Amino acid sequence: ADAPTPSITFVIVGGGIAGVTCAEQIASQFTSDEVYLLTASPLVKTVTNFKQVSKTLEEFDIEEQPSSVLEEKYPNLKVVQSAVKLLRAKEHLLQTENGQTFHYRKLCICSGARPKLLTQDNPHVLGIRDTDSAQEFQKRLSKAKRIVVIGNGGIALELVYEVEGCEVIWAIKDKAIGNTFFDAGAAQFLIPSLGADKKDRSLPCKRARYATDKTGGHSGASGELGSALGPDWHEGIELRGAVQNSSGVHVEYECAVDKLYTQQEFLQSKLNTNTSELGLWPAYVQLTNKKIYGCDFVVSATGVVPNTDPFLNGNNFKLAEDHGLRVDDHMRTSEQDVYAAGDVCTAGWEPSALWQQMRLWTQARQMGWYAARCMAADVQEEAIELDFCFELFSHITKFFNYKVVLLGKFNAQGLGQDHELLVRCTKGQEYVKVVLTGGRMVGAVLIGETDLEETFENLILNQMDLSRYGEELLNPNIDIEDYFD
Numbered sequence: 001a002d003a004p005t006p007s008i009t010f011v012i013v014g015g016g017i018a019g020v021t022c023a024e025q026i027a028s029q030f031t032s033d034e035v036y037l038l039t040a041s042p043l044v045k046t047v048t049n050f051k052q053v054s055k056t057l058e059e060f061d062i063e064e065q066p067s068s069v070l071e072e073k074y075p076n077l078k079v080v081q082s083a084v085k086l087l088r089a090k091e092h093l094l095q096t097e098n099g100q101t102f103h104y105r106k107l108c109i110c111s112g113a114r115p116k117l118l119t120q121d122n123p124h125v126l127g128i129r130d131t132d133s134a135q136e137f138q139k140r141l142s143k144a145k146r147i148v149v150i151g152n153g154g155i156a157l158e159l160v161y162e163v164e165g166c167e168v169i170w171a172i173k174d175k176a177i178g179n180t181f182f183d184a185g186a187a188q189f190l191i192p193s194l195g196a197d198k199k200d201r202s203l204p205c206k207r208a209r210y211a212t213d214k215t216g217g218h219s220g221a222s223g224e225l226g227s228a229l230g231p232d233w234h235e236g237i238e239l240r241g242a243v244q245n246s247s248g249v250h251v252e253y254e255c256a257v258d259k260l261y262t263q264q265e266f267l268q269s270k271l272n273t274n275t276s277e278l279g280l281w282p283a284y285v286q287l288t289n290k291k292i293y294g295c296d297f298v299v300s301a302t303g304v305v306p307n308t309d310p311f312l313n314g315n316n317f318k319l320a321e322d323h324g325l326r327v328d329d330h331m332r333t334s335e336q337d338v339y340a341a342g343d344v345c346t347a348g349w350e351p352s353a354l355w356q357q358m359r360l361w362t363q364a365r366q367m368g369w370y371a372a373r374c375m376a377a378d379v380q381e382e383a384i385e386l387d388f389c390f391e392l393f394s395h396i397t398k399f400f401n402y403k404v405v406l407l408g409k410f411n412a413q414g415l416g417q418d419h420e421l422l423v424r425c426t427k428g429q430e431y432v433k434v435v436l437t438g439g440r441m442v443g444a445v446l447i448g449e450t451d452l453e454e455t456f457e458n459l460i461l462n463q464m465d466l467s468r469y470g471e472e473l474l475n476p477n478i479d480i481e482d483y484f485d
């Protein structure tokens, strides 16, 4: 048996944004303690060029780097590249695949999430999460004439816009595109971008860059989980299919996948009378609206599931409904001295009326950073309050080449009928929506270069009564900032 290592004060699991941020914060605060970062992936994700855009909006770049870069920067930080295979929380003990044992005083689990695929182990169904899965997707796409994309969230929105030279059938459960970020109005604003002129890419991309290590490192042993991709992950890889002039994107609304067939299964089924019409394809998808599409493969962009098993099995972790590790307002799980942050956890505290959890890299960074501060406060027996970043939900991103800012209850989440919407829209240029309740602004969607984010963020945070402004609030001829200065 391996000789146990002496007890280490801090161990962090996971080399994604949450884990690396947590490890960096702890290592810089406790310079005389050894900090261990255990990760399954050879490359780690570091946040660079961090910029606080306003009180809650932030922007940063992500760099994928070899772990030695972190170790050089923080001499007390050791990175062990080996997956954790066992945790015994009662004994404060961890074991990694390479046979090492670690005793910790405080542990933070940042093991991320993996794609929640429509079906497991179907070679015709791909998910996209890390560098390896993105490369596999690119390889398969380069030979494809038609793909089917299932799901209506972030990944699907990015893919249907970015893929060229391949017909895309996009099947969604909803009446409008992008249900996790937008309402039907915003969807209508965005839909023309999927049309014929979709490929007018003359506009420069202004979003944060994603840099990948050029040495070609990847997740190593097959099946091991890498970290989630970063901003503009598709900028560096060509997402091009095998046809010259594809007929673009076709959206099938309000339907789900009824059944998936391999070519052989399909030919043997009663449905194969259709093949002359449908053509011969490697796979077939039957939708609940009875339509059948042949395709080269299916992309399942159907959300994520937190990485809690198998290594956490055998402990007493309270899981949330979405299978995330439930954490309290100090990022503590239900096991003593075990914290969690990022995609693997689910916020179990009573959230502020204007914040909700979404599995995004800003929240992964914020949670990793805050978890480190909570661990530090507990070790030093100091009090700590929930960080201000959890007061107001805010997210900056880019869809269909438009800047998108989401604030607060941007889709009137949880408000029922008790709200009012104001909308301003200029086709091809901007879409502005604010959500008001009792005359106070509680959320906003800003698409395009609206320059309204800071003002709206302030109006949401100060909960000023805006009833007397009525629709003037969105009058483009009034400089709204002058009103409230």
Ligand SMILES: Cc1cc2nc3c(=O)[nH]c(=O)nc-3n(C[C@H](O)[C@H](O)[C@H](O)COP(=O)(O)OP(=O)(O)OC[C@H]3O[C@@H](n4cnc5c(N)ncnc54)[C@H](O)[C@@H]3O)c2cc1C
Pocket (backbone or CB within 6 Å): 013, 014, 015, 016, 017, 018, 019, 038, 039, 040, 041, 082, 083, 084, 085, 110, 111, 112, 113, 128, 129, 130, 154, 155, 225, 226, 227, 228, 229, 230, 231, 232, 233, 307, 311, 341, 342, 343, 344, 359, 360, 361, 362, 364, 397
């Ligand atoms: C294609 C794609 C595009 C995205 N685009 C955006 C976007 O535009 N904006 C946005 O805000 N968010 C986006 N996201 C989401 C964002 O990337 C994630 O929310 C965020 O990166 C999660 O970070 P994390 O550190 O919690 O997890 P991860 O990045 O998943 O990292 C988990 C780490 O844990 C390690 N690990 C797992 N199991 C073990 C184990 N047993 N032992 C040791 N190590 C382990 C993994 O190797 C990995 O290093 C996107 C995600 C994807 C997949």
Ligand SMILES: NC(=O)C1=CN([C@@H]2O[C@H](COP(=O)(O)OP(=O)(O)OC[C@H]3O[C@@H](n4cnc5c(N)ncnc54)[C@H](OP(=O)(O)O)[C@@H]3O)[C@@H](O)[C@H]2O)C=CC1
Pocket (backbone or CB within 6 Å): 118, 150, 151, 152, 153, 154, 155, 156, 158, 173, 179, 180, 256, 257, 300, 301, 302, 303, 304, 358, 359, 360, 397, 398
């Ligand atoms: N720019 C950005 O901010 C981006 C963020 N991301 C993040 O990366 C992560 C992964 O992205 P993604 O996979 O798109 O996840 P999302 O959670 O964003 O979206 C999942 C989508 O799949 C739908 N869905 C779930 N199950 C099924 C099913 N069985 N059949 C059909 N549809 C289904 C969901 O519908 P419903 O909601 O009704 O369940 C939802 O529309 C997310 O955390 C996402 O926020 C990814 C890309 C870009």
